[in-house]
Amino acid sequence: MRMLFCLTASVASAAALTLDQLCTTSYAQSALPAEGFYQGITIDASSVVTTLTTNYSISSNTFFPDATISYCNISFAYTHNGRDDLVHVAYWVPDPSQFQNRFLATGGGGLAINSGSSTVSGGVSIGAVSGLTDGGFGNFNTQEDAHFLLANGTINWENVYMFGYQAIHEMTVLGKQLTKNLFSMQNGTKLYAYYQGCSEGGREGWSQMQRFDELDGASVGAPAFRFAHQQIQHLYSNVVEHTLGYYPPPCELQAIVNATIKFCDPLDGKTDGVVARSDLCKLQFNINSTIGTPYNCAASSGGGGFGPGAGAPTPAQNGTVSAQAVAVAQTIIGGLHDLQGRQGYFSYQPAASFVDAQTKYNNATGKWEVSISGLGGEFVTRYLELRNTSTLTSLEGVTYDTLVEWIYDLWQRYEDSFQTTWPDLKRFQSAGGKVIHYHGESDDSIPAASSVRYWESVRSIMYPGLGYNESASQLQDFYRLYLVPGAGHCGANSGQPNGGWPRTSMTQLIDWVENGVAPEMLNATVSLGANKGQNQKICMWPLRPLYGGNGTELQCVYDQESVDTWQYDLDAFKMPVY
Numbered sequence: 001m002r003m004l005f006c007l008t009a010s011v012a013s014a015a016a017l018t019l020d021q022l023c024t025t026s027y028a029q030s031a032l033p034a035e036g037f038y039q040g041i042t043i044d045a046s047s048v049v050t051t052l053t054t055n056y057s058i059s060s061n062t063f064f065p066d067a068t069i070s071y072c073n074i075s076f077a078y079t080h081n082g083r084d085d086l087v088h089v090a091y092w093v094p095d096p097s098q099f100q101n102r103f104l105a106t107g108g109g110g111l112a113i114n115s116g117s118s119t120v121s122g123g124v125s126i127g128a129v130s131g132l133t134d135g136g137f138g139n140f141n142t143q144e145d146a147h148f149l150l151a152n153g154t155i156n157w158e159n160v161y162m163f164g165y166q167a168i169h170e171m172t173v174l175g176k177q178l179t180k181n182l183f184s185m186q187n188g189t190k191l192y193a194y195y196q197g198c199s200e201g202g203r204e205g206w207s208q209m210q211r212f213d214e215l216d217g218a219s220v221g222a223p224a225f226r227f228a229h230q231q232i233q234h235l236y237s238n239v240v241e242h243t244l245g246y247y248p249p250p251c252e253l254q255a256i257v258n259a260t261i262k263f264c265d266p267l268d269g270k271t272d273g274v275v276a277r278s279d280l281c282k283l284q285f286n287i288n289s290t291i292g293t294p295y296n297c298a299a300s301s302g303g304g305g306f307g308p309g310a311g312a313p314t315p316a317q318n319g320t321v322s323a324q325a326v327a328v329a330q331t332i333i334g335g336l337h338d339l340q341g342r343q344g345y346f347s348y349q350p351a352a353s354f355v356d357a358q359t360k361y362n363n364a365t366g367k368w369e370v371s372i373s374g375l376g377g378e379f380v381t382r383y384l385e386l387r388n389t390s391t392l393t394s395l396e397g398v399t400y401d402t403l404v405e406w407i408y409d410l411w412q413r414y415e416d417s418f419q420t421t422w423p424d425l426k427r428f429q430s431a432g433g434k435v436i437h438y439h440g441e442s443d444d445s446i447p448a449a450s451s452v453r454y455w456e457s458v459r460s461i462m463y464p465g466l467g468y469n470e471s472a473s474q475l476q477d478f479y480r481l482y483l484v485p486g487a488g489h490c491g492a493n494s495g496q497p498n499g500g501w502p503r504t505s506m507t508q509l510i511d512w513v514e515n516g517v518a519p520e521m522l523n524a525t526v527s528l529g530a531n532k533g534q535n536q537k538i539c540m541w542p543l544r545p546l547y548g549g550n551g552t553e554l555q556c557v558y559d560q561e562s563v564d565t566w567q568y569d570l571d572a573f574k575m576p577v578y
Ligand SMILES: *[C@@H]1O[C@H](CO)[C@@H](O)[C@H](O)[C@H]1NC(C)=O
Pocket: 054, 055
């Protein structure tokens, strides 16, 4: 405490500081949280590194508008007392004249716990000190799986909990105090704390809101939560192909997607190449109608997707859509069911592309073969079997029942670390937290229905005594969900380029938290194709978009039959799946 007082005195004129003056090792050291501030953590003051960058330009950032920023990157290391570890954190600090009493915590994606410079730069553009962590995994570029095993069979549980939720929490608490010290914030001056993350970063955001009350607001996209289900879902498409014995050429699946978009696009009242109502698509489109559709794709030198087949060259493909390919697509969209027909999980919406189902071409046999999803495979080999490899080499003997068992085993093992579906948000809510949650409706990596399920879980757990509309409305007082028409995984979708992406959700969040202006609709901007720059609005769940007046007038309507298509009884499990 004494040390804090000294600091306050020595930095009393920080508001008048320039960025150059702030960006020195000695000044940053003087602003470190005092010893004992965070019980169990010791900061190594000698590890402080400061780097000044001016006129850094942000452009084509998925989550922030274009801007030019100057910042000081202040990084340091700390250790957990009694444990011989080292965790690195870094904070991008805006110019004092641009600082707006804000802090932004950021997350990663895939198996990374940070997004490098991409999210912290956006944070500086909103006048926030913006933090990232390396989770204690070695350095800022090391992913979580690198040190997940201490040896085959031995889990590094410290690594699991750091990735699960602890590292971002520590980075947030330390970063808020660093910010107050750097800018000599007076008692009574509110420091607003925010979070931005998508995919794994979305899961990391929820890991904070489910446990802590440090955040005033969070903008989270397509969270990779319900981790066990989500990761095994990546293998489901491959197991469908393996079970049905048909490995469709990528072009054939693309033809099915294109035909789906063609039929379902107008169902929302606006023929613009965007399937804004994948629920109506589910109700009205018969995928069997695509059988016989001709397809023709040129040879390519490399394909997309995860797994061993990714990036391999593909030959020219032409033909007509087969009944077998349609059976594969239909079974994938129908979602995982065990061999008794009970549902284990749900899948991507129709009109999403089939990334997990991408096959690879065997040039020796001239046949298409399974290409096992890399992310899905690693969760079996490393996180379940505890073997030091990310490659699952075969699906021999793997059935739909095996997938359900794998989910069950991963779920039990990581329920309190990775699963991240705790549905009671009372701590976040009572601290006044607000969350904007969005998910591309055509996401092909994390099913959009996953976000709907969590929102519904929170609604029913937090407001058990209320009817649907009343509980939905109370939940929306602090938690709002938006499905983004046509969008893919954490961004715009080249297959439906006229769909906008909510690039200014952080601005809307700030307006909600700081000015009490709750976003009725999310603001979106088209970022691809001929209509680039066009502004759009996105309806708030459970309302659904419907265009009238020949596609000119967006209405947000309540449609029970549509809403029902998003709910699933996951009766392959006896435990509730939040
Ligand atoms: C940064 O941009 C400003 C305004 O364009 C310019 O005046 C300044 O010289 C630039 N600074 C550096 C270091 O390039």
